[in-house]
């Protein structure tokens with residue numbers, strides 16, 4: 001006759017001697033912990049340190065009582081965003097047109113922050129610029145002698161100074177540079193995905209592996225712009241000068257914020273539409289193969305070639321904004337389609353470029369940027385944070401015919417027509433492995449897209465190609481059929 005206890009006894013006895021003692025130690029520990037939790041004496045006190053911490057710090061989801069949260073679930077709109085543009089009086093004259101290209105007077109809210117008041121020639125302050133603020137003087141701070149890069153601390157403190165300008169209706173604080181272009185409609189839509197009552201640090205790292213390696217892959221690069229939700233900005237504003245005490249030696253304000261947030265227990269949420277543009281030269285291969293996500297920003301516009309040929313930089317940005325003013329949801333979004341009779345692949349970057357390949361190319365391959373650009377700093381491979389296509393420019397089957405966005409118009413109520421023109425000949429023989437069909441004669445592409453249905457963030461469209469004659473092609477965007485294979 002074996003009782004359950006007996007079985008337990010035999011099992012126990014079959015366990016090696018060492019394990020038995022481990023079991024005994026563990027059960028002892030469990031009993032002890034039970035005792036501590038259930039019967040801890042009523043006069044038990046946590047350490048003084050813990051008590052003082054608890055008294056000083058409100059729990060993390062609480063709002064500061066002076067600024068109650070907006071009791072509204074209305075969709076996020078442009079009035080809910082407080083922008084801060086990091087500027088410098090020394091360069092404002094040359095850089096002001098970048099922020100003026102996206103700033104909407106009396107619509108966008110926020111300020112450009114300077115190290116000193118504007119010089120006389122800039123006064124009265126232009127209506128088309130963001131209103132200005134002068135950052136607080138930090139030279140009197142006790143920590144000042146330990147600060148290695150005072151200008152970076154000034155910039156870092158902008159988060160707090162901007163927070164003080166916000167009100168109860170502010171949901172997001174967006175920081176950006178004076179040489180950054182922001183795509184406001186897309187940003188509003190993107191931030192609207194997130195619960196602004198929670199803690200969010202939303203941004204993007206650099207295109208270059210080395211920049212991320214040197215700082216952090218998890219740091220939001222400020223030139224690309226980043227967003228802090230109200231509760232997180234409130235927390236940072238409160239703790240900011242303490243961060244400066246801990247990190248007076250850091251070289252870049254973005255690093256200070258990143259370190260400060262990490263100390264508070266927060267990490268980045270990446271949004272791939274923010275672009276630091278740590279690139280040089282011709283960025284067209286990057287802009288023509290944008291990731292499948294809304295375009296949010298472009299930084300370092302003055303360090304790359306003008307984004308459209310035969311234009312200076314400000315004109316080129318205005319040209320892009322002209323398309324963006326009509327439909328930001330599609331701006332730079334890639335749409336791929338095929339023309340079977342001639343074995344061609346079309347890759348359009350809406351409002352920017354149209355590329356024709358004399359071959360049928362897989363989308364997975366065609367989504368890789370064409371490496372027309374260089375990194376801003378020499379580095380060992382892998383250089384970029386994404387796959388590229390390189391060494392293809394003298395291969396007739398891999399090099400595209402390139403057309404650039406020229407004009408945009410409404411076609412009735414329902415359709416938008418964007419026109420793309422060829423600026424130069426490709427100067428290569430046709431691709432023979434796909435039947436020798438030269439696309440050299442195509443000088444113009446007209447693209448029809450919906451004026452009524454914006455492209456859903458992260459969505460893709462399908463398209464059909466129609467040859468009008470030797471020289472002109474029409475591409476019609478349409479929703480993809482459910483499960484349609486685009487190959």
Ligand SMILES: *[C@@H]1O[C@H](CO)[C@@H](O)[C@H](O)[C@H]1NC(C)=O
Pocket residue numbers: 072074075076077078079080
């Ligand atoms: C944004 O939404 C708020 C409600 O939360 C509303 O009061 C305000 O008028 C809206 N602003 C715009 C520009 O639509």
Ligand SMILES: *[C@@H]1O[C@H](CO)[C@@H](O)[C@H](O)[C@H]1NC(C)=O
Pocket residue numbers: 105106127
């Ligand atoms: C902005 O608003 C102010 C006063 O409300 C007005 O004087 C000014 O003309 C407006 N500016 C623009 C560009 O609408």
Ligand SMILES: *[C@@H]1O[C@H](CO)[C@@H](O)[C@H](O)[C@H]1NC(C)=O
Pocket residue numbers: 340341342343433434435436
């Ligand atoms: C398209 O290319 C394939 C080979 O890749 C070839 O067999 C076919 O004949 C070509 N079609 C035309 C219309 O040239």
Ligand SMILES: *[C@@H]1O[C@H](CO)[C@@H](O)[C@H](O)[C@H]1NC(C)=O
Pocket residue numbers: 429430432435436
């Ligand atoms: C393609 O055209 C080239 C001349 O441009 C010719 O040498 C070659 O034989 C042609 N190939 C085919 C498959 O027709």
Ligand SMILES: *[C@@H]1O[C@H](CO)[C@@H](O)[C@H](O)[C@H]1NC(C)=O
Pocket residue numbers: 440441443469470471
């Ligand atoms: C097409 O373009 C070529 C030059 O590339 C030109 O000679 C020809 O006349 C054009 N044809 C039409 C129909 O416009």
